[in-house]
Amino acid sequence: MNIVPEGHLRTMGEGDLQPVLSWRNHPEVRRYMFNPGEISWDEHVAWFAAASKNPRKHLLVFEQSGEPRGYACLNEIAIGVVDWSFHAAPGAPRGTGARMLRAVLDYAFNQQRLHKIYAEVLQENTRSLALHRRLGFTEEGFLREQHPTVAGYQSIYCFGLLRAEWAEH
Numbered sequence: 831m832n833i834v835p836e837g838h839l840r841t842m843g844e845g846d847l848q849p850v851l852s853w854r855n856h857p858e859v860r861r862y863m864f865n866p867g868e869i870s871w872d873e874h875v876a877w878f879a880a881a882s883k884n885p886r887k888h889l890l891v892f893e894q895s896g897e898p899r900g901y902a903c904l905n906e907i908a909i910g911v912v913d914w915s916f917h918a919a920p921g922a923p924r925g926t927g928a929r930m931l932r933a934v935l936d937y938a939f940n941q942q943r944l945h946k947i948y949a950e951v952l953q954e955n956t957r958s959l960a961l962h963r964r965l966g967f968t969e970e971g972f973l974r975e976q977h978p979t980v981a982g983y984q985s986i987y988c989f990g991l992l993r994a995e996w997a998e999h
């Protein structure tokens with residue numbers, strides 16, 4: 831039997847800049863981003879320099895067996911309320927996303943004692959939609975044909991999860 835390690839989260843550091851950018855620029859990740867353009871190295875470095883000093887942002891890397899396997903960011907939009915964004919390393923074993931997000935929920939609610947996580951997901955992003963539903967998020971809104979893409983307008987699902995709901999889930 832193949833036992834997949836649970837993995838753990840740590841704060842993103844400068845050593846993670848290269849892998850995180852290569853994941854972010856992979857076509858299978860970019861296609862689900864609200865900004866699907868490629869990010870240059872200089873833009874990425876400038877973003878990290880500012881974001882890593884911003885106390886309202888939590889930049890996290892998910893590791894399994896010493897290998898970085900995913901990136902997640904919590905971004906405080908009000909006291910105790912964050913939105914999140916994340917991506918797994920393309921080619922990471924199936925289930926990586928679910929493991930990473932469970933670790934992020936533990937970090938957000940148990941360690942940081944945050945109140946709510948909010949997310950917006952494009953309608954074509956079936957894996958992310960499945961993950962939010964599986965993790966116990968409530969669908970709080972559906973923005974019809976809100977997001978222009980080269981293939982036409984896409985709708986957006988809005989999800990929310992409260993700490994109390996997560997504790998029950």
Ligand SMILES: CC(C)(COP(=O)(O)OP(=O)(O)OC[C@H]1O[C@@H](n2cnc3c(N)ncnc32)[C@H](O)[C@@H]1OP(=O)(O)O)[C@@H](O)C(=O)NCCC(=O)NCCS
Binds near residue numbers: 859862863915956
């Ligand atoms: C979203 C993402 C993190 C999910 O990570 P993952 O490791 O692929 O996900 P998992 O293997 O844990 O599976 C997540 C769900 O997708 C489903 N899934 C996995 N691979 C799939 C595939 N090839 N086709 C369809 N569904 C699939 C799983 O069954 C699971 O659903 P379930 O919980 O109902 O069983 C990853 O696909 C990713 O980085 N995508 C690009 C970036 C992105 O979309 N970020 C989120 C923006 S809101």
